[in-house]
Amino acid sequence: MNGYFADEHTLFKGVKVVPPNSELVIDSEGLEIHDIDNSLNEISTVKPNSEYNNKLKQDYIEAFKAVPKKSKINIGVTGGKDSRLALLGLLEAGYNADTNTRGFLDNPDVQMGELIANKLGLKHRITEPKITDAKGMTVNLERKALNAMIATSGQVYGYENINHQSIYKGNVGVTGVAALSLKGGYSNLNNVNPANPKVEMVKRFLPLDNLLLEGSSKEYQIFLENLVTSDFQNAQYKHALFYRNGRWTSGTRLAKSYSSDIYSPYYDNHFSKSIIKVKKSYLDNGFIQYTLTKKLNEEISKLPLVESRWGFEKDQPTKPENYYSWLNREPLYSLTKMASYNWRNLTLEGNNMFVIVLKKYCCLTHLIKYIKL
Template sequence: MRTYLALAAREAGVPIRHHVLEAARRAIGEAVPVPVDRWRTAEWRAPGDGVVVLSWSNEPEDAGLPEQLTGGADRVLGYCGYLGDRKPDEDLLVGADDLGAAADTLGGVFSLFRADAGGFEAATSISRACPIYYAEAGGVRFAGSRAILVHLAARAAETGLSRPGPAYDVLGLHTMVRHGFFASEETPFQGVSALPNSGTLIARHGTALKVVERELPEQGPVPRSRSEARARIEPLAEALLAACVPFRQHDRPVQLALSGGRDSRLIAAALSAQDIPFVGATHGFADHPDVVLSKRVADALGAEWMCDFTERRDDDTVEVRHPVLRAHDIVRMCEGMNSAYERVNGWRSFDAQPRSSGSGGERLRGGFLTDQDDITPDGVDRRLKVIFAAQHQLLTPEANARAEVRLDHWRERARADGIDVLDKLHMFYRTGRWLAGSHTATLMNWCYYHPFLDARVVREALALPAEWRYSEEPVYLLLERLAPQLGHIPFDGKRWRFDRSRPRLPWKRREWEGRAPMLPAGGTSGFNWRRKYGPELATVMREQILSSPAELWDIADRKKIEPLLDQIPPKKASQSWHLLTLSVLLSNIWREPAPDLPRVSIPIPR
């Protein structure tokens, strides 16, 4: 994992103050949960110290990974993630007149920082899986790959303190109660924003801080025939195959998180088509569809398979980490922008084995359209209300008023964009905000590659009409092209959208019935302890949430929350996890060492 912070004085000839740089160097300990002695640091300073780039990496020097900073004395480049073709891409980005325009010609999953004596630029890729956060305070512009790092450095410039504490944008946290991630460019921290997808931040001496949003691809028409459809997916297929090329720089098999769904199966097909060896890895109870089907996929492709089986104890319980520890870890890792409902890895010694998953595959299927059956204007409007104003009855009037502003903006866009608005919203906020947190966590420990988030793949996917991707036919055709031997293996939970109606012709029905999806059979196969926990965990959740700082109740209505916390099993388990996360964030528990807390038992239904 490489972490960056770029700083530039607003006016030429003004150096960055020493205490601001010291605050930034100290803040790395709070910004990323990596032991301080594991960091390698690199810095670049312009003459006069008016522009400074700080970088940290926990990647081993002998792993063959990119340098933290590249370029020369006059201009320096650093980037998070990876480029599609490292050396020529680095040379292009260092020398290009327009950093954002150059980025839009490349593959890979990345965010870019480039500086010279006149200031700096920072750019996100189209997927924004590697985020950039920015702020301006005390006559200094800041851009970094970690929001806390940007915030604490900006607070030092604003307050004059070398050890400032965080200041929270409490009302902005309303979206965390609703969904457990941010559906905006806001962050938990006052004055810090996320740079948009395909965004370029320009910080030059003597001019205003500028954000440029680069254009997204234009969509073509829906194919009129099967032969035209196959031709239309060919550029996407080539981009997906090219997105697997970076795996070749490693001499170990790819560990692919494989499930029973479409997306990880398509990555397995692409790896197999490129003759890149991989190990299918899954976890769960032995009878869960993900476990059963992932093995069938691996076997069909001749790949190795392994499973971390969940054990059921003799007393019909499963033992889990204390929820406060889970929340402590995710706030540290995801900076208060992901919920403890999610499972995100913690720090471990860096392992250079390449890893991957099917994350981001919704882009090929229409984003939020993947689970949207009603695509009429009224149906789209109802989905917009869910995205921006869900759980309004649990929040305060002030929090709901803030949500209405965002809802009105996207309703206006929907009038022009139609169903495509749900695809773009998914890319901006589900991929660009929710997924960005877990992607960062993976980069901390492994050489992690996400082919579906590759900039070339995303651009080619967006060039296909949203209504066609909604049908799932493009993904079907990709699988047929890359690994036709997988066609007989059903999916977990759902058929292809275009294959849901029973055929009228009797001789086609048997084949259709053979494609029936595999469903959980009850017991452990469909058990999710995070949603069906018992009294022991419910008590822990209630005590922690109700002892939260008063700021939590500026956004959540305590009178409505209290009875929810008494329900066993909970009816709104997600909101309980989201509130727990905010409790840990606002109380600043996350800034302290993790407490010593016992594991908790969850009863499994018979």
């Protein structure tokens, strides 16, 4: 269900997943599938104003109410946009939380995570990767890949901190995962406006067709083409919502629930339906995400990000009078390779094919095949 072909099919012949935003009704008359509401037709139709932004803020806070009260909550915080917004929403909803960041002390994510926690008066824990006596790291890529596959039923390309846990510990965690709905889908595609959207969808989401058995991807190709009902941007956003957030990422994160209760506000159905109504241009440039952050805590919204800026001020401040505050939000970067260590981005000289396979394939047989090669 979380493999190379991200559509409504399953591993079982003739068995499909119920389409997005629909319900399956079985009664004495038989079986029918109905749309739950008109949400999919309302994607990218609302130009946000002050009133609608307040509604988004309230819906966002309500999204945390699924987390049990009086829980001891731990939330990961980095220098990015998603985790700081998740933390602010959690606090605004009335929860107590400790924070943590994984990485070396000179990693800007670690430094910014600690700064955010200190400004909010929260306890913060840093987990550093283990260093050998030779001041190096030994990373067994095969073991990491296999652990991830065992934990996620075959989902290789996910999160480096997902391991197989057989004992339920009962911890409560909140994450900023699955914020694609706030960002207009795949950020690297937000400026792509091809003359032929259907051809572009196949090009982007079926890039390794030449490695598959001839004809095996024909049905998936048709599915991708049919996902285009208006333009490419609308289609890639729907793909991000339904098949990245709704199936791929959620399937990967399910492994976390084997040992703990994990919550993310970005999976809340009501909040998601409010967000997808916003015109995509306000999502693509980070404006809505920044607006929510600012409404929850203006001081935190003014802190710099790691390796990026808010999209709407990427090249220059929005107003001349904001110039000095814009300069103060200069992105933070790692100064050494060690500081920027992240297994997801790890590339070893002479082993590029292995890393590419890890990123592209979700099937153990493919992985073993390329390891042998």
